[in-house]
Every structure is written in structure tokens, then in C-alpha cells.
Amino acid sequence: MDNCELTRRGFLGHTAPWAASAGALAAGLATAAEPSGTAPTTVGMKVLGISCSPRKGKTTSQAVAHCLDAIRAAAPAIETELIDLGGKNINGCVAAGIDLPEGQQDDFLPLIPQIDSPTVRGIVIGSPVYFGNMSGLCKSLLDRFYVFHKEKKLAGKVAGAIACGGGRNGGQELTLRSIHTSLMSQQMIVVGDAPPTSHWGGTVWTGAGAELAADEFGLNTVKNLGKRIAEIIMLLSRAGGPSA
Numbered sequence: 001m002d003n004c005e006l007t008r009r010g011f012l013g014h015t016a017p018w019a020a021s022a023g024a025l026a027a028g029l030a031t032a033a034e035p036s037g038t039a040p041t042t043v044g045m046k047v048l049g050i051s052c053s054p055r056k057g058k059t060t061s062q063a064v065a066h067c068l069d070a071i072r073a074a075a076p077a078i079e080t081e082l083i084d085l086g087g088k089n090i091n092g093c094v095a096a097g098i099d100l101p102e103g104q105q106d107d108f109l110p111l112i113p114q115i116d117s118p119t120v121r122g123i124v125i126g127s128p129v130y131f132g133n134m135s136g137l138c139k140s141l142l143d144r145f146y147v148f149h150k151e152k153k154l155a156g157k158v159a160g161a162i163a164c165g166g167g168r169n170g171g172q173e174l175t176l177r178s179i180h181t182s183l184m185s186q187q188m189i190v191v192g193d194a195p196p197t198s199h200w201g202g203t204v205w206t207g208a209g210a211e212l213a214a215d216e217f218g219l220n221t222v223k224n225l226g227k228r229i230a231e232i233i234m235l236l237s238r239a240g241g242p243s244a
């Protein structure tokens with residue numbers, strides 16, 4: 001475009017290939033379970049969902065599980081695995097080169113090969129909202145992702161976030177954006193939730209009732225995040241990269 005002039009025709013012209021890909025995407029999602037000559041590479045595609053609440057199996061973990069269900073529903077070829085950090089000990093100081101006391105090991109080391117696998121095409125990070133931001137456990141985990149940073153091991157993988165707060169407006173959005181910032185530093189492809197909610201990821205209000213399902217709106221953001229993650233992974237797979 002001359003002189004950076006952005007006309008509607010010019011914009012559509014520039015975006016046409018992606019518009020076409022998006023159109024093909026629906027077909028790709030529908031046929032993902034039926035490999036054919038033109039189907040995307042579907043072998044060994046996995047999304048990890050990591051729940052970063054110290055409380056194992058509680059609302060954050062449940063929300064991440066809902067997101068993983070939505071990913072499989074949208075693209076059955078994608079496997080999913082839930083990693084619940086509840087009860088685990090992850091020490092963020094190690095990222096800064098501070099060794100654990102001799103003979104001690106925390107729970108991050110076993111996660112390294114799980115996360116650093118070529119079959120992992122996406123990661124969902126779920127955190128409770130603690131004083132308006134992610135939990136300490138979540139921050140420690142993301143700081144320990146430093147081990148992947150130098151060699152850009154997570155670059156090109158798709159990422160999304162879920163924040164679960166006791167307040168309706170308890171800091172979910174800032175929590176999401178904080179998680180996004182860390183993941184963007186890893187050159188991950190950060191996505192939000194698909195239409196019709198279309199915002200920044202899963203925002204759950206756990207104060208709605210004893211059951212997570214009581215927050216129907218929040219649950220929809222979680223499901224739509226899963227759908228969006230599945231869509232982008234399949235789109236990248238069809239295009240041959242960067243996470244293909």
C-alpha cells in the first residue's frame with residue numbers, strides 16, 4: 001500500500017489469505033479426526049492445561065478441565081492433559097540461579113520433559129486471582145519457564161489463560177494479561193476466547209455459587225477459549241507452522 005494508505009479494499013486484499021484460511025478452518029476442524037492427503041498434520045498434537053491453584057481439584061482445576069474438554073470437542077485429533085499443581089512445590093528462585101538446598105528437588109523438574117515435547121502444540125495456564133493477580137504458584141511456574149526461554153522451546157506454541165476469582169470483577173482481566181505477558185516473552189502465540197464472548201480468555205467468578213457451572217458466562221469464556229485454541233492449532237497445522 002502506498003503511503004500507508006489503508007483502504008477497505010487494500011485491507012481485504014492483504015487479509016484475503018487469512019480470510020480464506022479461516023474459511024477452510026471450519027472444514028479443517030470438522031475433518032481433523034479423518035486424516036487424508038489434504039488434512040492437517042494430526043499426529044501427536046497435544047494441549048497441556050496447567051492449574052496453578054495450591055488447592056488441588058478446586059475451581060481453577062475444574063475450569064482448566066472444562067477448557068480442555070472444549071478443545072477436544074472442537075478438534076478431536078488434539079489430545080489434552082491436565083496438570084494440577086495443587087499440593088506441588090515449585091520454587092521460583094531457581095530461575096534466578098539460586099539452587100535448592102543440597103539433595104533437595106522441587107516439583108518442576110518432572111514437568112520439563114512433559115512441557116518440552118514436540119507434540120505439545122498448546123498450553124492453557126489457569127490461575128486463581130490472588131490480590132488482583134496470579135497466584136504465587138503460577139508466577140513461580142512461569143518464572144521457571146525461563147529454562148525454555150534461551151532456546152525458544154515454547155516459541156510458536158499456542159497459549160491461553162484462565163483466571164478464577166471470588167469477586168465478579170476481582171482482577172481476572174489483569175491476571176490474564178499478566179500471564180499473557182510472561183507467555184509472550186516466550187514467543188508463544190497468545191489467544192483469547194472465540195466468539196461470541198471474544199475477550200482475553202477465561203474469566204471465572206467462583207463466588208457465583210458452590211458449583212462452577214453457576215457462572216454460566218464465565219464458563220462460556222472458558223469453553224470459547226478452548227475452541228479458539230483448537231482453531232488456531234489446526235490453522236497453524238494446515239499452514240505448516242510455526243507450531244506444526
Ligand SMILES: Cc1cc2nc3c(=O)[nH]c(=O)nc-3n(C[C@H](O)[C@H](O)[C@H](O)COP(=O)(O)O)c2cc1C
Pocket residue numbers: 053054055058059060061128129130131132133164165166167168169170171206
Ligand atoms: C490470598 C488470596 C487472595 C485472593 N484475592 C482475590 C482477589 O483479589 N480477587 C478475587 O476475585 N478473589 C480473590 N481470592 C479468591 C480466589 O481467587 C477464589 O477463591 C478462587 O476461586 C480460588 O481458586 P481455587 O478454588 O482454584 O483455589 C483470593 C484468595 C486468596 C486465598
